[in-house]
Amino acid sequence: MKDDLFFVIPAYNEAKVIGEVIDNLLNNGYKNIIIINDGSKDNTREVVEKYPVFLLNHIINRGQGAGLRTGIEYACRRKDCKYIVTYDADGQHRLEDVDTMLKTIETNNYDILLGSRFIENENENMPISRRIMLKFATLFLRIIYGLNLTDAHNGLRLFKKDCALKIAPSIDNFVHASEIPYLIKKSKLKYKEIPVKIKYTEYSLSKGQKTSNFIRVGKYTILHKLQMIFFDK
Amino acid sequence: MIFKIIFFTLLQIIIIYKVVRNINKNILSLFDIFILVIIDSILSVFLIFPNILSFFARLVGIGRGVDLFMYISIFVLFYFILRLYYKNEKLREDISKLNRELTIREFENKNPKD
Numbered sequence: 511m512k513d514d515l516f517f518v519i520p521a522y523n524e525a526k527v528i529g530e531v532i533d534n535l536l537n538n539g540y541k542n543i544i545i546i547n548d549g550s551k552d553n554t555r556e557v558v559e560k561y562p563v564f565l566l567n568h569i570i571n572r573g574q575g576a577g578l579r580t581g582i583e584y585a586c587r588r589k590d591c592k593y594i595v596t597y598d599a600d601g602q603h604r605l606e607d608v609d610t611m612l613k614t615i616e617t618n619n620y621d622i623l624l625g626s627r628f629i630e631n632e633n634e635n636m637p638i639s640r641r642i643m644l645k646f647a648t649l650f651l652r653i654i655y656g657l658n659l660t661d662a663h664n665g666l667r668l669f670k671k672d673c674a675l676k677i678a679p680s681i682d683n684f685v686h687a688s689e690i691p692y693l694i695k696k697s698k699l700k701y702k703e704i705p706v707k708i709k710y711t712e713y714s715l716s717k718g719q720k721t722s723n724f725i726r727v728g729k730y731t732i733l734h735k736l737q738m739i740f741f742d743k
Numbered sequence: 744m745i746f747k748i749i750f751f752t753l754l755q756i757i758i759i760y761k762v763v764r765n766i767n768k769n770i771l772s773l774f775d776i777f778i779l780v781i782i783d784s785i786l787s788v789f790l791i792f793p794n795i796l797s798f799f800a801r802l803v804g805i806g807r808g809v810d811l812f813m814y815i816s817i818f819v820l821f822y823f824i825l826r827l828y829y830k831n832e833k834l835r836e837d838i839s840k841l842n843r844e845l846t847i848r849e850f851e852n853k854n855p856k857d
Contacts, residue, residue, distance in 0.1 A: 546846075564854075566846050576839045584847050682839050737829055740822070 512539050514592035515612060516585040520577025521599035522548040525557050527713060531601045532561045538605050542591070544584055545599075546577040575679040575686025582678045591671050598665040600713060607706040611668040614704060621673045621699040624659065624691075625666030625706035636710060643724045647688075650728060654735050655692045659703060663687040663727075666706055673699050684723060685730040692734075751790055758783055 517540060521528050528545070535543055543563040547555050549571030558565050566580055578596055585591045593615065597603055603625070611623045627636065627644070644663060651662045667690070669677065676697040679686035694701050762779060765771040771779075789796045789812070796808030805811045 564850070566850050568846050569842055570838075572839045572842055576843070579839075580843045580846055583843065584850070587847070680836055682835065733825075733828065736825060737832075740825060741829055 511612060511616065513541070514590060515540065515595060516542040516544055516588070516591045516593070517595050517597050518544050518546070518578060518581030518585060519597050519599050520546045520548055520574050520581065521550065521554050521558070522571060522574070522577070523550045523552045523554060524599040525550070525552040525554045527601045528554055528599055529557050529561075531597075531599060532558070532563060534601070534605065536561070540605075544581045546581045548572060548574070548577040573682035573686075574684055575689070576682040578686060579678045579680070582674050586671055586674050594669055594671060594674050596665060596667045600711075602708050602710065603666045604707055604709065607666060607704065608668065611666075611704050614702070615668055615670070618702075619700065620702050622667060622669035622677065622694060622701045624661070624701060624703050625664040626659070626661035626703040627664060627706065627708055628660040629703055630705040636708070647724055647727060650731065651688055651691060654731055655688075655695065657691045657695055659691055661703070662691050664706065664708075673697065681730070681734075683730075685727050685734075688727055688731050689734070747790070751787070755783075755787075 517535060519528075519531070532543060532545070541562075543561075544566065545558045545563050546566045546568060547558060548568045555565070555567060564584065566584060568577065568580065581596075582594060585594050593612065595608055595611075597608075607625060611625075614620065615623055628648075644661065648659060648662050651657055651659070665687070676699065677690055677693045679689045679693070681689045758779070762771065762776065766776070789808070793808055796812060798808075800806065800808045800811035803811065805814065
């Protein structure tokens, strides 16, 4: 079951934690790990090269969304791939949640499973400012795109290879997190949200989305919607 | 009225000068000249007979002809800015595609077994 699952992990200046994340995956029997080194300026590349993983090096930094798409496109070219997981490089996701998602997709007819921090037990350790911002972003996306999701900006997703290219983001930066739910809706894919927990550490919070980023998400989302209206994208 | 005549004459001289210069340089095509003549004619008519613009303004419920002209200009400029933005986005997408293809090819060349 784990042999046909590919992890797609975009990494930009993650030398401090990427080794730990890869170790954790390898120790739990996940062998197919695609790391996209998105033009890191630190020694992320050197750290990852020590591990038996697929390391794709972007020549120039293009953003998390571009990194995800590179990983997804590479995974789709492989014959041994059946499922793809998008996973954050800062080590904030739990492998127990991936296991749950894998079991769910194998036993049910879903195309994509999305992690959510806001169903069932909410993350107690989530900072209040982050909680408000995420709730606001989710409500905003619901108004703009009409998506019925509880947590639109969760990096943990598991999906079938067949539908991977339909949801591969075209937006390079972090706004891809808003684009993916829109692509799911556009492609009429069968999706479900799975409760997940996020490990908030000082490091993950410093690397994560800032309040100003949410404002940029709003701006880009409106521009994206206008693009669809006026230029039929 | 004198100011209007001076302004209109100066404007026409500048436009004719620019057009003739660009025709000599082979920059403007016949189609470009045709479009320029139409735009210039419409604007000239509005400048000489501002009441026509006011008539249209009243039709759509806007008081003055100049206001109507300003509103239309804002919308047209907004549209062009948006179009420029999306052309820029398309360029960005193309750069990412190129970067992606190079990255995957480099990896596949280094690891032919994979």
